[in-house]
Amino acid sequence: MLIKKPGSSHIKEHEVTDESIYRGRRQILKSMGFVGASALLASPHSQAISWFGKDDDEVFVTSPLSFNSVDKYKSDEKLTPEAKVTTHNNFYEFGTGKSDPAAKAQGFKVDPWTLQIGGLVEKPLTLGYEDLTTRFPLEERIYRLRCVEAWSMVIPWIGFPLASILSEVKPLSSAKYVAFETLEDKEQMPGQRSRFVGGGVDYPYVEGLRLDEAAHPLTLMSVGLYGKTLPPQNGAPIRLVVPWKYGFKSIKSIVKITLTDREPPTSWNRLIPAEYGFYANVNPKVDHPRWSQARERRITTGGLLSRNRIETKMFNGYDEVAPLYKGMDLRRYY
């Protein structure tokens, strides 16, 4: 076969979404050895390994959601299989390994949950667990997710625009930024108890957006994926999804949204300011100091031998956000 340069025609090659993957989640988990490996470890010495986590056999239960699919956010790109979306995660609260969150977060409690929206707003708002999936109409949106580590996925999220919340709380004219905060719970999150597990991040994890970024129609509050509520490793019960920014901006398991007049601190920027900026827009021309951002490995089906290296697009291909940054030097504001 000819080796084609990836371009727009490249996407069409994979037009068909693998239906069996969409459905047979457990089957795939098993064949990936995920269930198998943990069962193997757990069977003879289940007592011994229960030091490391709570009950390893516990599986978080997700439930189906009702939602609209909006044509605008459909996609003909090949989806990342659900089994990979839910087992390859960066969620350092549950460990720095990619499979740690799926392994260690299954007992995470999401109900009851409280999400507080306040700060510089006219009408502060508190949402409970039920509100997250019922208060705003839900829609399915297929977005590309580009990790700062140069891999990417295509994920069918379920959620509602952050703009819906903002228009309800009515930001004051002095509000310029939106700050987000993840749950802090050392009992449930081993990474917050130990530096070694949690990668040295200063918890709780915090993120932020400029108000106009937050109000952009693409900015999504996600409560589900693949038709069901979010599993904990993907940020249950509610997370942010900002598809034109590197994945670490899309903060998980949010308990607090605060409108502010000053640029809020963000976790990775605090940790290594030279490598992670406040904006973190996907930008193939601005390399991470330690690796190139010009390309990415698209994670779909297929193992090692699949040629999945594609060009990274400015703003992850979401050109409609370009006006937000008109006149800004994106090399400086990385």
Added chain:
Amino acid sequence: MIRLSAKHLLLLKTIIHLGSLVPLILTFYQAVNDQLGGDPVEALLHFTGIGAFNLLLLSLTVSPLAKFLKIGMLIRTRRLIGIYAFVYALSHFLSFIFFELQLEWSLLISEIIERPYITVGFAALVILLLMTATSAQKVQQRLGKYWQKLHNWVYLSALLIALHYIWSVKSDITQPIIYWVILIFLLLLRKDKFIKPLKKTKKTTKRLA
């Protein structure tokens, strides 16, 4: 002094062969068949990188251990462990070229030049390559005293790998620091090796002066 019989040595070597090859082959098999988690490339890079470093440190432990336990024959396993360290390091490098960069050669060259952690990793690999290429006994005899000189570079290689590792990590550096501590301990065990030649050079410079 405990004597290892030829049979024991054979057993030990078989264990080294199996212990190195089986996990390597199994991991590649899983990666090809998409059974290595979400991103087989990353998993492979980590496995082969850590595997190479572990084996190299193990090879550096052999000689002090043989002295401590007074089992001279143990030394005869050192070359094999060293070669497997190279095999893992080569798999690591080839995984990077074939699966991470997917044969984008221009990027390979610029990465080696521009990214310091890749530069030192590459330098370490070159040293391991030279040592493996000269590891046959015949070559050793031919090279005479130069052979020992060349093979002392293994310590430099190990230091470069420890640097490569700590530089490659995204945030918390606890684990690479543990490796540093082990490496420094091993270096201290063999400090005579480095101090003697230093003293010698001092003497010669004095004499020359």
